[in-house]
Amino acid sequence: MGTDRSRATATEQREQGRRIITELLDAEAADRVTAGAPAWSRQEQAVTAVAVEDALFGLGRLQPLVDDDQVENIIITGHDQVRLELTDGRLIDGPAVADSDRELIDFLVFLASRSEVNARPFSEAQPRLHLRLDGGARLAAAAWVTPRPSVVIRRHRLNRVTLADLVALGTLTDVAASFLAAAVKARRSIVVAGAQGAGKTTLVRALCAQIPPHEAIGTFETEYELHLHEMPEQHPIVFAWEARPGSGERGPDGRQAGEFTLSEALFDSFRFNLSRQIVGEVRGHEILAMLKAMESGAGSISTTHARTAEGAIGKLVTCALEAGPHVTHDYAIRAIASAIDIVVHVHLDTTPGPDDTWQRRRWVSEIITVAPGEREKGYAIQHAFRARPGTAVATAHVLDDTYRDLDAYGFDVEAYHRDGQGAP
Template sequence: MSAEPHEATGQDPSDLPLFAPTAQVFPHAGRVRGAFSLAQRGRQPAATVPVSLVASHPSPAPFTGELDWGVVAALRQQASDRLAATLGQNHTHLDGSAQRKSGRAIIEDLLEAETAERVTAGTPAWSGTERALMATAVENALFGLGRLQPLVDDDTVENILITGYDRVTLELTDGRLVAGPPVADSDAELIDFLVFLASRSEANARPFSEAQPRLHLRLDGGARLAAAAWVTPRPSVVIRRHRLRRVTLSDLVRLGAMSPVTASFLSAAVKSRRSIVVAGAQGAGKTTLVRALCAEIPSHEAIGTFETEYELHLHELPDVHPIVVAWEARPGSGERGADGRAAGEFTLAEALFDSFRFNLSRQIVGEVRGHEILAMLKAMESGAGSISTTHARSAEGAIAKLVTCAMEAGPHVTHDYAVRAIAAAIDVVVYVHLETTPSPDGTWQRRRWVSEIATLTPGEQGTGYAIQHAFRTLPGQREATPYVLDDDYRDLASYGFDLEGYYRTGTVTP
């Protein structure tokens, strides 16, 4: 398959997240004390921002150099209060662009007042560069991700893992895990910023408090944030970026995630409208593989996606998928009513119910962690060719996991019913293996590849199920090889499956 669609992104396909070759590691941050007047009022010392982690912003100057983040936090709070007051007084709703414009003006006023105070106190005035850096940092804190923004903007960073303000691990696009700079001056400051971030998200605001100590948020830039506080020893945050939305099976072949024969099987399975579940550990690259599978869907088909937070972003690729209706669940807020629902709650089940009036060709349910299984099964039972993901330790383990998820929906879902429904709905299970090994330089290296592809059929007399491994990784190998092909899948040759190559490279004969 051609990789030409990547040209629209301006990025080389070798930059693909999770499967990419080696990237350059950036230097670590140090700690310095700022000299700004707000810092002299009891603020904590600031962290140096590594120059190589900084991406350009539509601001007066590039975000580099040293900043006192205590000053930034104080100015962000003042700017936030003043912006809220301004919007409330005008009784008008401004879009994100207009709010940002108003916020910039407020930030400039605050910096002007701070400059005057410094002069009055006899403190050296800010240079033009220092003031521009401060303006950018305050704007990032008010409208962006604050001290996290340079990390999210860095093209070498794939995932950000935080287990306390000063315990930051970065997963790079080449799979290495390296230490990152502190993202706040204390755990309390980190929690305060997360609360602020959740409440003001333009994409999908969500509550985060001691009463609701978990947060799942789609950031305005498209990355996904998960956080927990008050129920963990220290605030914990994971930010997973979706830096590259365009990916094909051919790209994954080139990057060593699968063989050409494996790719031809998966492509044919999608085109023949088999329903597929992609399984793997956390961070194994399931969503990346689903995007590649979706790239095989013919462009004339109308697609519906159902996710707790947008991750697939198929609706942002109109040249690849012209007709996409993307639903995102909403948790609601406030106390729950007599029906057990929070005000404003919108579930995937409701979205799926509505979708049957949208003349869809395929319904794709994102990640199945619990009750989403019912939406996935309904989608697969209602139409062929659905795709979903779930966490599991193996292809067969994924089936057991989905059975458990179905039974958790309530006593009306028995084990036998769950097994029958899953066996009837799912055709193919693809398992993505994640391997983490030590490197000579002391860092850790992650590698991912498709290690199993299993086909599923209902058992005899409608009980149980039969599973065959069409591909599996043999001991000592790092690539799934042809194994046993169910007779029902020989017809995939008419959809482009390299059947001859399957038998030529495999361990079985036709």
């Protein structure tokens, strides 16, 4: 009830603000006529009203860009240096979003403090900002430690997405989609790796769409991006955790007041009878809690940044070692090799296009299976799918015998072998 009431109050406040703005502009228009100044047209007055409302309740001059269905990502390296990534993959120039860098910083400070979903500090003492916007987009910003204020706003257009949708987009083949769908249903633990903006979160959403509706899911994110808890018709039981940064001085334990970490969320989740744990992104020592989750159950899904599928294993080992000297390299490798079954790598390619634009394309470049073994490495991998040289699609390569049972979950093994004919 409290959440519904707060939303109603916010809506009422905006409606009241809209009325006040209209009254003030009507009064100003009348004053202009009385003073003999040129009268505003209805269009000019309407545009001004929208701009004032966006500044007070929305994202200011960013609002039209966020509202544009053709805009996927907004990349800002200064108030007048704006690039837009469109849904068709093109990168184009965008309009200035403020009159100065100072104005842009001031607006970001205001935006962070007034957020209804999760207010966060942004100042010279806290020069980085990660914020989930009221409309669901994710904003990352930095200032004072960069030459000019830098902002990236990521809009997730494919919230309700399936593997079939990604096949239609050319992200992966039918056979690869069949393999991953069966792996999810068979409760294999999967890590999705790739560069920033490669589409990892979108692929995780598509994988989660294969989870049976009776299963209880826990999601763990620094800022909500998966939004599984907003799809009750697809996932009726979802417990969604969001990390929270602290504020003020650090205490004797090195923590700021109010801080809540993903590691704490994962630890708490063991009392919620979860069937699956989905970690939006593993960037540091929360990998230890994630490994515990994978060891306690099965079928977990997470993401990490890495240049290759095998490189993701090394990245996760590094994350584990950051937890402290009590974690040894050998332990990290053994734990990761035992907990993770499959790594999917999503490749992001940017090529020059016509008229000084750039074109981006994303596709699954390889899928590997992971198992303990190989004394030198501590793990063994097998490329179930890999892209042949000069191609932009991962095709069947070598299927580990332990994955042939996926046919019981709908994986077409015969189609896999046909897909792999002619592979090097």
